[in-house]
Every structure is written in structure tokens, then in C-alpha cells.
Amino acid sequence: MAEAIVKTENLTYEYIRRDAEGNPEGVTTAVDHLSLDIAPGSFVAVVGRNGSGKSTFARHLNALLVPEESAVWIDGMDTRDSDKHLDIRMAAGMVFQNPDNQIIGQVVEEDVAFGPENMGVPTEEIRLRVDEALELLKLTDKRLDSPNRLSGGQKQRVSIAGVLAMRPRCIILDEPTAMLDPQGRAEVIRTAHRLNREEGITVILITHHMEEAVDADCIYVLDKGKIAMQGTPREVFARVEELKALRLSVPQVTYLAWLLRRRGVALPEAVLTVEELVNALVV
Amino acid sequence: MKLILDHVTHIYDPHTPHARTALRDVSLQIGEGSFIGLIGHTGSGKSTLIQHLNGLLKPTEGSVYADGKDIADAEYNRRALRGRVGLVFQYPEHQLFEADVFKDVCFGPKNLGLTQKETELRAYEALQQVGLEPEVYDQSPFDLSGGQKRRVAIAGVLAMRPEVLILDEPTAGLDPGGSREILSLIASLQKERGMTVILVSHSMEDVAAYADRIIVMNGGGVTMDGTPAEVFAQADALKEIGLSVPAATEVCRRLYAAGIPVRPDVTTAEEACEEICGCFLR
Amino acid sequence: MRGITIGQYYQADSPLHLLDPRVKLLCTLAYIIILFFADNPYAYGLATIFAFAMVMISTVPVRMILRGMRAVLFLALITVLFNLFLTPGDVLVEFWIFTITRQGAQTAAMMALRLFLLVLASSVMTLTTTPNKLTDALERGMRPLKIFRVPVHEIAMMMSIALRFIPILSEETEKIMNAQMARGAAFDEGNVLKRAKSLIPLLVPLFVSSFRRAGDLALAMEARCYHGGKGRTRLHPLRYATRDVIAYLVFAAFLAGMIVVIRLF
Numbered sequence: 001m002a003e004a005i006v007k008t009e010n011l012t013y014e015y016i017r018r019d020a021e022g023n024p025e026g027v028t029t030a031v032d033h034l035s036l037d038i039a040p041g042s043f044v045a046v047v048g049r050n051g052s053g054k055s056t057f058a059r060h061l062n063a064l065l066v067p068e069e070s071a072v073w074i075d076g077m078d079t080r081d082s083d084k085h086l087d088i089r090m091a092a093g094m095v096f097q098n099p100d101n102q103i104i105g106q107v108v109e110e111d112v113a114f115g116p117e118n119m120g121v122p123t124e125e126i127r128l129r130v131d132e133a134l135e136l137l138k139l140t141d142k143r144l145d146s147p148n149r150l151s152g153g154q155k156q157r158v159s160i161a162g163v164l165a166m167r168p169r170c171i172i173l174d175e176p177t178a179m180l181d182p183q184g185r186a187e188v189i190r191t192a193h194r195l196n197r198e199e200g201i202t203v204i205l206i207t208h209h210m211e212e213a214v215d216a217d218c219i220y221v222l223d224k225g226k227i228a229m230q231g232t233p234r235e236v237f238a239r240v241e242e243l244k245a246l247r248l249s250v251p252q253v254t255y256l257a258w259l260l261r262r263r264g265v266a267l268p269e270a271v272l273t274v275e276e277l278v279n280a281l282v283v
Numbered sequence: 284m285k286l287i288l289d290h291v292t293h294i295y296d297p298h299t300p301h302a303r304t305a306l307r308d309v310s311l312q313i314g315e316g317s318f319i320g321l322i323g324h325t326g327s328g329k330s331t332l333i334q335h336l337n338g339l340l341k342p343t344e345g346s347v348y349a350d351g352k353d354i355a356d357a358e359y360n361r362r363a364l365r366g367r368v369g370l371v372f373q374y375p376e377h378q379l380f381e382a383d384v385f386k387d388v389c390f391g392p393k394n395l396g397l398t399q400k401e402t403e404l405r406a407y408e409a410l411q412q413v414g415l416e417p418e419v420y421d422q423s424p425f426d427l428s429g430g431q432k433r434r435v436a437i438a439g440v441l442a443m444r445p446e447v448l449i450l451d452e453p454t455a456g457l458d459p460g461g462s463r464e465i466l467s468l469i470a471s472l473q474k475e476r477g478m479t480v481i482l483v484s485h486s487m488e489d490v491a492a493y494a495d496r497i498i499v500m501n502g503g504g505v506t507m508d509g510t511p512a513e514v515f516a517q518a519d520a521l522k523e524i525g526l527s528v529p530a531a532t533e534v535c536r537r538l539y540a541a542g543i544p545v546r547p548d549v550t551t552a553e554e555a556c557e558e559i560c561g562c563f564l565r
Numbered sequence: 566m567r568g569i570t571i572g573q574y575y576q577a578d579s580p581l582h583l584l585d586p587r588v589k590l591l592c593t594l595a596y597i598i599i600l601f602f603a604d605n606p607y608a609y610g611l612a613t614i615f616a617f618a619m620v621m622i623s624t625v626p627v628r629m630i631l632r633g634m635r636a637v638l639f640l641a642l643i644t645v646l647f648n649l650f651l652t653p654g655d656v657l658v659e660f661w662i663f664t665i666t667r668q669g670a671q672t673a674a675m676m677a678l679r680l681f682l683l684v685l686a687s688s689v690m691t692l693t694t695t696p697n698k699l700t701d702a703l704e705r706g707m708r709p710l711k712i713f714r715v716p717v718h719e720i721a722m723m724m725s726i727a728l729r730f731i732p733i734l735s736e737e738t739e740k741i742m743n744a745q746m747a748r749g750a751a752f753d754e755g756n757v758l759k760r761a762k763s764l765i766p767l768l769v770p771l772f773v774s775s776f777r778r779a780g781d782l783a784l785a786m787e788a789r790c791y792h793g794g795k796g797r798t799r800l801h802p803l804r805y806a807t808r809d810v811i812a813y814l815v816f817a818a819f820l821a822g823m824i825v826v827i828r829l830f
Contacts (some may be wrong), residue, residue: 036392101785103729105729106725106729107697110697110800114786117799120797123802126798141749162789178456182324208458210459244553252530252531260560265559265564270678274534281538283564372743372744372747377740377774378748378770380770390748394750395749
């Protein structure tokens with residue numbers, strides 16, 4: 001196996017809870033001794049309920065948070081080394097939840113250029129990168145539009161283009177679909193898979209919608225800052241009751257297949273799509 | 284209470300270059316005690332429609348009647364109407380502003396001109412109904428978790444004791460556990476208090492599980508209106524306007540098309556399970 | 566509210582639109598300064614002709630420019646009245662307690678024209694330059710202030726972020742207002758005090774959300790390698806073209822003409 005693009009070792013993040021007067025109430029462990037390796041080129045989903053620590057985890061991958069005792073390596077770089085922070089952010093780009101709060105430019109192409117501009121890329125090269133990123137995200141015809149005129153899904157694609165123009169090896173999507181309608185959600189997830197498949201970019205998708213993890217190579221389910229489950233979608237989706245206890249859910253078709261199997265209908269352990277279920281039933 | 288929309292058309296910024304028709308000739312009757320699911324993709328006119336029901340927007344053409352009275356009339360008390368038709372917007376926690384949870388929930392009933400005592404009584408009742416622990420009543424709403432904030436916001440509308448409760452995507456941004464809790468809360472309120480609930484949702488599964496009537500909007504008009512079984516039976520027409528049917532419905536439809544004698548108009552996983560078991564376990 | 570445009574930029578492809586924003590900023594500034602030195606009708610005549618020539622070249626519809634004038638109409642009126650009645654000199658008309666002097670009439674006319682041209686010039690600039698480019702020009706134009714430790718880059722970045730978020734916040738204001746109205750709030754009832762108080766349910770959520778947005782944005786900027794203005798390159802760097810040089814020459818000729826006319830009469 002190639003060297004891991006993301007590696008964490010006993011990653012722990014604690015913060016002090018305070019009451020209304022600002023007096024410390026106790027310590028919350030948002031991420032609790034989390035160790036994992038993510039192989040370059042893979043598509044990994046990190047799933048968990050609100051407050052499971054998944055966003056805190058994500059922020060460590062971009063050196064927005066830096067561990068004190070434990071360690072995170074991005075593309076071999078230790079995030080505790082503050083001289084490496086810019087390089088780490090170039091290697092692992094990050095897309096956030098609210099599309100409105102991460103678009104800086106007043107024109108689509110200017111926003112996409114923001115990252116390379118900060119990196120000090122020469123003007124001609126910025127132009128190239130911006131055009132390439134817009135092309136890849138099918139936004140070329142929108143390049144001179146105001147982001148305010150775009151749909152939620154389009155805005156998130158602009159955010160992804162902005163990260164892509166930094167030519168990262170890895171993209172971290174932190175709940176990119178939470179504020180989108182079903183069309184926008186499908187648009188973003190499709191795009192993430194395409195970038196993974198065609199450009200070989202490692203994708204780490206943070207989400208609480210299990211159905212978005214169906215096509216991932218590997219799923220980590222987080223709870224209380226720890227890895228509660230880990231495996232291929234098929235392995236994880238088979239554990240319907242455990243997932244429910246973790247305040248997650250499986251796609252309806254998986255749930256239906258699980259109900260049927262429990263009643264004694266002969267079906268494989270986990271069914272992920274309508275086609276699969278229909279084909280399994282109609283022999 | 285009974286709400287009637289009579290040939291309602293709404294145009295934003297009329298007579299300007301930005302003019303945009305959001306509702307086109309919509310006629311609807313909303314009776315008492317039903318649980319209505321309102322579906323349609325973004326821009327289909329759902330948000331504009333619900334803002335007509337409590338008089339926040341006025342029709343450009345046509346009329347809205349509440350218990351037989353035209354709510355656009357100059358002498359009609361629209362503020363009282365907003366107490367009777369409660370509207371919970373998307374991300375309602377963004378409207379919280381008071382120093383503590385209890386005061387915030389009092390805001391609605393206070394605006395209705397109720398006495399201090401009645402206001403507080405209703406606020407208590409509403410906070411209990413949404414299942415919040417008394418410990419949080421005197422906390423700042425901004426210190427609560429996302430799911431709790433949303434409950435406070437819903438309580439803020441419930442405290443007005445509305446007869447009709449409209450919720451615009453009340454589960455947006457919540458995790459599946461939080462969504463399940465909010466939806467079952469709404470369902471139990473509807474049953475226990477005999478309220479009419481209008482649930483705007485993007486999730487066909489949720490709408491199928493709770494609603495007894497589904498209204499489908501597209502391009503500013505109502506294109507379907509019926510029971511979940513009736514609406515989801517028109518799967519092809521729904522797909523044409525960019526919507527889908529619940530996965531359980533889709534499975535049964537395909538099985539039926541493949542010659543297996545299951546009912547193709549089931550709408551929930553449990554129903555589908557019964558149907559399929561009926562065919563395969565004999 | 567939805568179609569809100571900031572600045573009042575008018576999209577077109579006129580030669581004025583194509584000019585480097587620095588040219589427009591500098592020339593407008595110089596034009597306004599020279600207006601204050603103009604003290605005779607000939608100078609005003611020349612300045613007016615130049616301004617109207619720019620309006621013609623800009624291809625911006627005259628009614629759009631006039632719309633901007635409405636805002637200063639009241640100010641212009643007061644200036645005119647003060648100068649008209651309060652300037653001593655050769656009496657022209659006299660009635661009741663008012664006297665109008667020849668000097669008064671002249672000053673009033675020039676003041677009105679000065680104000681009018683001032684607004685006209687800045688309107689032409691903002692109508693032909695996107696707020697974006699104007700910010701860029703300001704950043705470059707203020708660069709010498711860096712010696713005095715003025716955070717020029719930061720100011721420009723703040724302006725451009727403000728421009729991006731004004732439409733978002735105005736939409737948000739509308740949403741919060743609707744949500745509070747759905748809870749029975751009224752924003753247009755009662756006396757001034759009551760109205761001011763009724764804004765609290767609107768302003769508190771707006772502040773909370775602005776702070777949340779600011780936090781999110783700061784994080785997003787950091788994630789995209791933002792670390793201040795040092796070492797930053799630009800997708801659209803400001804570069805002077807031949808047409809900008811020509812524009813400077815034309816403006817210099819106008820300026821020379823103005824100086825001659827002011828000195829001569």
C-alpha cells in the first residue's frame with residue numbers, strides 16, 4: 001500500500017465546557033484517541049450524528065485545529081509544524097457546509113482564483129487553473145456570474161472549484177450537502193465521485209446522510225469522538241439496528257430489505273439499491 | 284379553521300424587469316385536522332404558497348379566505364390570523380433573540396395581546412409539548428444544541444395555540460435521529476390537539492409516512508393533490524417534474540411490472556414488507 | 566430586495582467601462598478638486614461640456630444618472646437658497662424681507678452647478694466601474710499610505726467582503742422579519758420608541774447570524790491559504806493599457822484648459 005495521505009494517531013481533542021458565567025463546567029472530549037489511515041485515491045465517508053466529533057476531526061485534517069499531544073500527518077507532513085500549514089492546506093483542500101459563508105469573490109471566477117492568489121501563483125497560471133477547475137465542475141458558462149444568483153448546488157460546486165484550483169491531492173467535504181435540496185445534494189455527491197474517479201483525488205466526505213456514503217470505498221461511523229464502526233458500505237449498512245441506536249439511518253431500500261430478511265425472505269446481508277433488491281427478489 | 288385559496292396568483296416585483304410569477308392560479312381547500320404534505324422542488328412556489336396562508340404575502344390576483352373571510356380586506360385582523368395559522372420557517376432557530384428560552388417562547392403570545400399570566404401559561408405548555416426539560420427554560424437559547432434550538436423555535440409558534448401549523452422543512456440540517464424526533468413530535472401534536480399540519484418537505488419517505496394528503500407543486504401551480512397512494516401511483520409524472528417516489532413504492536412498482544402480484548401503490552417500508560412477504564413466504 | 570445591486574453599476578462595453586479603474590478614480594478626484602477652484606462661468610462651461618461628453622461616451626442612459634441626482638436635490642436647494650438671499654452686493658430684486666443681489670444669484674448658480682457636476686462625475690465613475698474594480702483601484706491607490714502603517718490590503722479586503730455580503734444580509738433581514746411577523750410582531754406600529762424597540766427581535770438574530778457568518782468565513786479563508794496581502798498574486802492584476810494612457814492625456818488636456826480658463830478670467 002502507498003503511504004497514507006491522511007494518517008492520525010490517537011488523535012484527541014478536548015475542550016472546556018463553560019456555564020453562562022464563563023466558569024469551567026467540565027471537559028468534553030470531541031475526538032477521542034482516533035487512529036486511522038486513508039489511502040491515496042480512495043473515497044472515504046465519515047458518518048456520525050450531530051456532535052459526534054466528525055467536524056472537529058475534519059478541521060484537524062486541514063490544520064485549522066492542531067493536536068497538542070497526538071498527531072496528524074497529511075501527505076507525510078505533521079500538522080504540528082506550523083511552517084507546513086500552507087503546504088498542508090494546498091495538499092488537503094476543505095469545503096464547508098454553508099455555501100454562502102465560504103464564497104469570498106463577488107464573481108464566480110474571482111472566487112475560484114482566491115486560493116491560488118493566496119498561494120502566490122503567477123497570474124497566467126491562475127488563469128489556467130481557474131479555467132480548468134471551472135471546466136471540471138461544468139461551471140464555465142457561469143464564470144462571470146455573481147455567486148448570489150446561483151442555486152445551492154451550484155454554489156457548492158463553486159466552492160469545490162475554488163479548492164480544486166489549489167491542485168490538492170485530497171479534498172475534505174465537511175457536510176457539504178446539509179443545506180441543499182435533493183437536486184443539489186445529488187449534484188455535489190456526483191461531482192465528488194467524478195473527481196475521485198477521473199482525477200484521482202482522495203475524497204473524505206463528512207456527512208450524516210448515510211445514503212450519501214453508499215458508493216464510498218470505506219465508511220467510518222463516529223460516535224462520541226470514537227470510531228464506532230468501520231468497513232465497506234455493505235458491511236456497515238447491514239447493521240441497521242446499531243446505526244439506528246447511533247441516531248443514524250439507512251436508505252429506505254436497505255431498511256426494507258432488512259425487514260424482509262428478518263421475516264425470512266432469502267436476501268443478501270445488505271442491499272444498497274432498488275435494482276439490487278428487485279433483482280434479488282425476481283429470479 | 285378552514286382556509287381557501289381562490290385562483291391565487293402571486294408575482295414578485297410586478298411591473299419591473301425583475302417581475303417573477305411564483306404562483307399561478309392556485310385554488311385549494313384546507314380543511315380541519317388533516318396532515319398535509321406539500322412537496323415540489325426548489326422554486327416550485329411552496330414557500331410563496333405558505334406565506335399566503337397567514338397573510339404575510341398578499342395575492343396579486345385572487346383571494347385567500349379564512350373561515351369565509353377575505354384576509355386581504357383592510358379591516359381583517361391579520362395579526363390575529365398569524366396566531367391561528369402558525370408558520371415555522373426553515374431554520375427557525377435563526378429567529379431566536381431573547382435572553383432566555385422562556386422569554387423567547389413568550390414573544391408570540393405576548394404579541395397577540397394576551398395577559399402576562401396567559402402568555403406564560405401558554406409558553407410553559409408549548410415548551411412541555413416540544414419535550415424540553417425545565418432546566419433549559421432559563422438558559423440562553425444560543426447555548427443550546429441545534430436540535431434543542433429548533434424545538435424552542437417551534438414552541439415559540441405553538442405558544443400562540445395555532446389551529447393550523449405550517450412547517451417549512453422542519454428537519455433541515457438535523458441528523459436522522461433529530462429528524463425522527465421532530466417529525467414524531469409534529470405527528471403527535473397533530474393527533475392530540477386536532478391541529479391541521481402542513482409539512483413542507485423534500486423527503487418523499489417522510490411525507491409518505493406521516494401525511495394523509497399530499498399536494499404537489501410545480502412551476503407555481505398545484506399539479507397533484509390526493510392521498511399518498513394516489514399521488515405516488517403517478518410515479519412517472521412525478522419523475523417528469525424532477526421528484527421521486529419513496530424507495531418502497533419504487534420496489535413494489537418494479538416487482539409488479541415484473542409480474543409479481545404485489546400492490547404497486549404502497550408508500551411505506553412496512554407496507555411494502557407486508558406485501559412482499561405475502562407473495563414470497565407462502 | 567431580491568434583485569438588489571450594490572453600487573449601481575451599469576453593464577455596458579463603452580470606452581469608459583474598459584478603462585483601468587485607477588484612471589477613473591484619479592481623474593474623478595482631480596475633476597472634483599479643480600471644480601472647487603472654478604470661479605467664473607467660462608470654467609463652469611468647460612467643466613459641464615466635459616462632464617456631458619463623458620456621459621455620452623459612457624452610454625449610460627441619462628435617466629439612470631438623473632436618478633442619482635435626486636438624492637442631492639434637497640442639499641442643492643438649501644445651498645442655492647442660502648447663497649441667493651444671504652450674499653451682500655448690488656441689489657437685483659427686493660421684496661418683503663428678502664433681497665437678491667447680483668453676486669448672490671451668481672454664487673447660487675455656480676454652487677448648484679458645482680454640486681450637480683460633482684455628483685454627475687462620481688455617478689459616471691460608479692456606473693461604469695464594478696465595485697470590485699473600484700476596490701482594487703483603491704487598494705492600489707492607497708498603497709503609499711502603507712508607509713503610515715495603514716492596513717491598505719485589509720481595508721480593501723473588508724470592503725470587498727462587505728460588498729459580497731450586503732445582498733446576503735439584506736435577504737436574511739427579510740427572512741427574519743417574516744419569521745417574527747409570523748409570531749405576531751409588527752414593525753410599523755406605535756411611536757418612535759415603540760418602533761425602535763420592535764427592531765430588537767430583528768437586530769439580535771441578524772447580529773448573531775453575522776457573527777456566525779464572519780466566523781465561518783474566516784475559517785474558510787484560512788483553509789484556502791489566506792494569510793494577508795503578503796505574497797498575493799491576482800487573477801486580474803491592474804495593468805495600464807494604451808487606452809489608459811490616452812485617457813490620461815485627454816484628461817490632462819482638459820485640466821490644462823481649466824487652469825488656463827480659471828487664470829484668464
